[in-house]
Amino acid sequence: MFLDTVLTRNPALVDTATALHRSGAVPPDTYVLDADAVEANAALLAAEAERLGLSLWFVVKQFGRNPALIRAVARHIPRFAAIDPPEARALHAAGARAGNLGHLVQIPRRDLPEMLAWRPEAVTVFDLANARAVSDAAGALGFVQDVFVRIEGAPGSVHPGQEGGIPLDALDDFAAVAEQLPSLRIAGVTAFPCVLRDPATGLLAPTATFELALRARELLSTRGHHPLKLSAPSATSMASLPLLAELGATHGEPGHSLTGTTPLHAADPHQPEQPAYVYVSEVSHLLADGRPALYGGGFYARGGIRDALLPRTGVRLPVQAAPAENIDYYRLLDAPPPGAVRAGDTAVLAFRTQIFVTRSTVAIVSGLATGNPRLTGLYDARGRAL
Numbered sequence: 039m040f041l042d043t044v045l046t047r048n049p050a051l052v053d054t055a056t057a058l059h060r061s062g063a064v065p066p067d068t069y070v071l072d073a074d075a076v077e078a079n080a081a082l083l084a085a086e087a088e089r090l091g092l093s094l095w096f097v098v099k100q101f102g103r104n105p106a107l108i109r110a111v112a113r114h115i116p117r118f119a120a121i122d123p124p125e126a127r128a129l130h131a132a133g134a135r136a137g138n139l140g141h142l143v144q145i146p147r148r149d150l151p152e153m154l155a156w157r158p159e160a161v162t163v164f165d166l167a168n169a170r171a172v173s174d175a176a177g178a179l180g181f182v183q184d185v186f187v188r189i190e191g192a193p194g195s196v197h198p199g200q201e202g203g204i205p206l207d208a209l210d211d212f213a214a215v216a217e218q219l220p221s222l223r224i225a226g227v228t229a230f231p232c233v234l235r236d237p238a239t240g241l242l243a244p245t246a247t248f249e250l251a252l253r254a255r256e257l258l259s260t261r262g263h264h265p266l267k268l269s270a271p272s273a274t275s276m277a278s279l280p281l282l283a284e285l286g287a288t289h290g291e292p293g294h295s296l297t298g299t300t301p302l303h304a305a306d307p308h309q310p311e312q313p314a315y316v317y318v319s320e321v322s323h324l325l326a327d328g329r330p331a332l333y334g335g336g337f338y339a340r341g342g343i344r345d346a347l348l349p350r351t352g353v354r355l356p357v358q359a360a361p362a363e364n365i366d367y368y369r370l371l372d373a374p375p376p377g378a379v380r381a382g383d384t385a386v387l388a389f390r391t392q393i394f395v396t397r398s399t400v401a402i403v404s405g406l407a408t409g410n411p412r413l414t415g416l417y418d419a420r421g422r423a424l
Contacts, residue, residue: 039342040388066320067335074407075314077110090283095119095137097293102393103421108132150175177221184225192246226267328373334366336398341389
């Protein structure tokens, strides 16, 4: 999905990843991340958001909740949106400040006292039960907590496993009860996904869910809640920030733009953000019909994967599709010309991922921007040093 883009925009990352694997410094099933590019992308996004009067909360699940990269991003975007408690703890431990908790996964009640004590800017709630739990925990700590109301997405727009939120036609009833909770203040609304790339035009466009969020904010305003914030996550990038500002959002939540790997970056290699990771594997064996098998572990099902580069010979081979029931032991390539591939060869790929759901190693490389690349750390997929 991103191989052409990374070869065009960051070829030194491909060369460095190849050299690290050939030397044995990184194993197969490793994502190699360019820390310089990640930090440069964060600086770009922060400057553009400031110009437009937007605030940003950054998201890190896609690069494995990595502490080195968290610190690099937080130098420019200080506050985070955490999708779940393990991610929140990783971000907090790395020194980033809590922006939005409960972003996609509600905070379990037992975790609320710990996390509210960090004094997050906002907590997202999906229903009255969670709103009550937040109010109770904040009250026990002696303060009033700002919450964002998650609005249920438009029909057909919600990703499986990410359902939840207040239906727009139930928002009045929700607000009437939430307004009586003693340690909770309705401070804004959010929904997901709010912006997506239109496959027909190739351009970013607001979704029907974004429209629901705008209507929800208007409804809450008529009830006396103001000023109200609106976080509009999904596809937050240099290209979408002007759209967010124009439509009235107050917050964006950059994730894949930090690594230059949104769908827009796959289609347009000239987007401002630089691609910042590749995936390195190795040919484990050749099937009797000549198809190479790569070691797996990091092949994300929604990655849009297309082909693999084998740097020893320069051949590029299509990656064969894998069914949903596939266990990610290996991934097969199309058969190459005779003699073009052998067991042990390095393979470099670039596709959309969510590293935190893989079993991959994460290698952090610094110095690419100055022509002096060096491996600065190895981590597991949840950000723990190896």
